[in-house]
Amino acid sequence: xxxxxxxxxxxxxxxxxxxxxxxxxxxxxxxxxxxxxxxxxxxxxxxxxxxxxxxxxxxxxxxxxxxxxxxxxxxxxxxxxxxxxxxxxxxxxxxxxxxxxxxxxxxxxxxxxxxxxxxxxxxxxxxxxxxxxxxxxxxxxxxxxxxxxxxxxxxxxxxxxxxxxxxxxxxxxxxxxxxxxxxxxxxxxxxxxxxxxxxxxxxxxxxxxxxxxxxxxxxxxxxxxxxxxxxxxxxxxxxxxxxxxxxxxxxxxxxxx
Amino acid sequence: xxxxxxxxxxxxxxxxxxxxxxxxxxxxxxxxxxxxxxxxxxxxxxxxxxxxxxxxxxxxxxxxxxxxxxxxxxxxxxxxxxxxxxxxxxxxxxxxxxxxxxxxxxxxxxxxxxxxxxxxxxxxxxxxxxxxxxxxxxxxxxxxxxxxxxxxxxxxxxxxxxxxxxxxxxxxxxxxxxxxxxxxxxxxxxxxxxxxxxxxxxxxxxxxxxxxxxxxxxxxxxxxxxxxxxxxxxxxxxxxxxxxxxxxxxxxxxxxx
Numbered sequence: 201x202x203x204x205x206x207x208x209x210x211x212x213x214x215x216x217x218x219x220x221x222x223x224x225x226x227x228x229x230x231x232x233x234x235x236x237x238x239x240x241x242x243x244x245x246x247x248x249x250x251x252x253x254x255x256x257x258x259x260x261x262x263x264x265x266x267x268x269x270x271x272x273x274x275x276x277x278x279x280x281x282x283x284x285x286x287x288x289x290x291x292x293x294x295x296x297x298x299x300x301x302x303x304x305x306x307x308x309x310x311x312x313x314x315x316x317x318x319x320x321x322x323x324x325x326x327x328x329x330x331x332x333x334x335x336x337x338x339x340x341x342x343x344x345x346x347x348x349x350x351x352x353x354x355x356x357x358x359x360x361x362x363x364x365x366x367x368x369x370x371x372x373x374x375x376x377x378x379x380x381x382x383x384x385x386x387x388x389x390x391x392x393x394x395x396x397x398x399x400x401x402x403x404x405x406x407x408x409x410x411x412x413x414x415x416x417x418x419x420x421x422x423x424x425x426x427x428x429x430x431x432x433x434x435x436x437x438x439x440x441x442x443x444x445x446x447x448x449x450x451x452x453x454x455x456x457x
Numbered sequence: 458x459x460x461x462x463x464x465x466x467x468x469x470x471x472x473x474x475x476x477x478x479x480x481x482x483x484x485x486x487x488x489x490x491x492x493x494x495x496x497x498x499x500x501x502x503x504x505x506x507x508x509x510x511x512x513x514x515x516x517x518x519x520x521x522x523x524x525x526x527x528x529x530x531x532x533x534x535x536x537x538x539x540x541x542x543x544x545x546x547x548x549x550x551x552x553x554x555x556x557x558x559x560x561x562x563x564x565x566x567x568x569x570x571x572x573x574x575x576x577x578x579x580x581x582x583x584x585x586x587x588x589x590x591x592x593x594x595x596x597x598x599x600x601x602x603x604x605x606x607x608x609x610x611x612x613x614x615x616x617x618x619x620x621x622x623x624x625x626x627x628x629x630x631x632x633x634x635x636x637x638x639x640x641x642x643x644x645x646x647x648x649x650x651x652x653x654x655x656x657x658x659x660x661x662x663x664x665x666x667x668x669x670x671x672x673x674x675x676x677x678x679x680x681x682x683x684x685x686x687x688x689x690x691x692x693x694x695x696x697x698x699x700x701x702x703x704x705x706x707x708x709x710x711x712x713x714x
Contacts, residue, residue: 212673270675270683293675293683312655314673319662327651353651362645365687365700366638370652371659372674373703374631379668379710381623388619394584394610395627396664398569402628403660405576407653411636416469416571417629418527418550426527426550430622438706443622445702446630449695453636 202227203344206261207246208276210238212315213290214267215245217348220323222246224347230258254279261285263344265309270294277302286337292364295357296331307332307341310360311349314371323348329355329363380439419450459484460601463518464503465533467495469572470547471524474605475503477580481604487515511536518542520601522566527551534559543594549621552614553588564589564598567617568606571628580605586612586620637696676707 205226207218210233218228231250233239243250251257257264259282266289268276273294280287280302287299288307299306310329315321328345330352332338338354345352355363378399382392405414418426427447434440462483464475467490475485488507490496500507508514514521516539523546525533530551534544544556545564556563567586572578585602587609589595595611602609612620635656639649662671675683684704691697
């Protein structure tokens with residue numbers, strides 16, 4: 201019999217994860233979200249019903265998946281009055297203890313990926329990190345995870361927090377720098393397109409080289425002339441400071457004796 | 458008749474560019490480098506001769522390509538006593554004026570890519586930016602550039618400097634963050650491999666989405682709980698400050714009314 205899933209949340213993770221679960225033949229029976237528009241959109245996409253009220257959660261599901269912003273997660277858990285099924289969240293930086301003393305079977309399933317609604321993702325390549333309350337739940341969640349992805353690992357709450365911080369640096373901050381670069385080119389009326397091969401190659405390089413080896417640029421060479429000409433052009437105070445601080449960090453790493 | 462090229466430099470750009478020129482049927486007749494080992498290695502790779510003395514440069518070449526660190530470029534140009542041929546450098550942040558008053562025909566050919574000797578690059582996809590002293594030189598360098606790459610553009614020295622700064626943010630600083638992420642995972646005994654799909658997807662996303670749309674993560678959501686738990690774990694003062702500053706920048710961009 202197909203396992204039944206209730207999805208709490210309608211953001212980027214909720215959307216991509218529930219679509220992947222449906223493809224893996226799980227039955228998504230309900231979407232909950234505070235936002236009626238988002239709940240309705242995702243429910244339509246999944247061909248299931250939705251609710252904006254926690255009191256109306258379907259109580260017959262095998263899995264309750266909380267794919268919610270970290271800051272509202274504890275509050276929503278607090279209001280849930282269904283104790284059957286496995287309750288699991290998807291947050292990198294929230295410990296599994298958020299479920300303890302309330303539910304019998306609970307877990308974390310953390311997908312280490314960046315999701316935007318506008319961009320499809322091959323879920324089979326997304327690393328999934330599992331932590332669970334007990335052996336029965338570990339096995340059940342691992343079975344589900346392995347239906348979704350080829351890359352499933354066990355990780356405790358401390359490791360998951362480290363993974364999340366690493367992901368912020370490697371993904372969120374990098375993407376912010378793509379955005380800064382786009383702004384600099386825009387000032388010179390150069391289309392952002394010309395940077396796309398460089399950005400892709402930077403990410404491809406570290407698939408085979410360690411980033412410590414892959415590093416290039418003026419800071420690695422301690423090329424002070426170039427760094428100064430760049431700083432002279434960066435009028436924005438915050439950008440100027442960011443360039444200076446990161447260049448110093450890289451120079452120190454490669455050029456200190 | 459095959460055009461003859463002398464390469465000055467034996468670093469990452471010199472290596473990749475000269476290999477691409479050889480493939481495009483240019484005749485590399487000599488490599489100059491201060492480092493005998495590097496000069497010999499590259500010359501062997503190209504099946505040509507090399508020198509470590511500027512006085513011994515072959516004076517019959519059509520192109521003299523200065524692929525040198527910005528800080529030594531002017532000094533090397535100063536010592537060259539061959540005035541025939543087209544003299545061109547590959548530096549993003551050095552103006553074309555470095556050649557003026559010395560040579561008749563001169564140019565810049567700036568490849569917007571990250572090169573490491575250990576990693577092959579498909580040169581036909583590398584955007585090349587051209588600036589030249591006169592129409593004859595523009596045409597000649599453009600002809601050469603179009604033999605190497607499908608993506609050739611004209612750009613003046615000011616635009617090239619902006620491109621270089623943008624590349625430092627989008628590539629050098631992003632790679633540095635991959636390295637920070639690798640260090641964080643190492644502390645928790647998690648292999649860096651698990652981050653590779655995330656890094657690749659981050660770079661793939663902006664091939665179709667603008668980075669301003671592609672942004673995800675706690676700072677974009679202004680998820681203070683998560684950011685605080687990350688800052689609590691970052692004991693290294695410099696990393697702590699970097700995380701805080703960038704998170705503030707991103708939060709401001711997305712959450713200011």
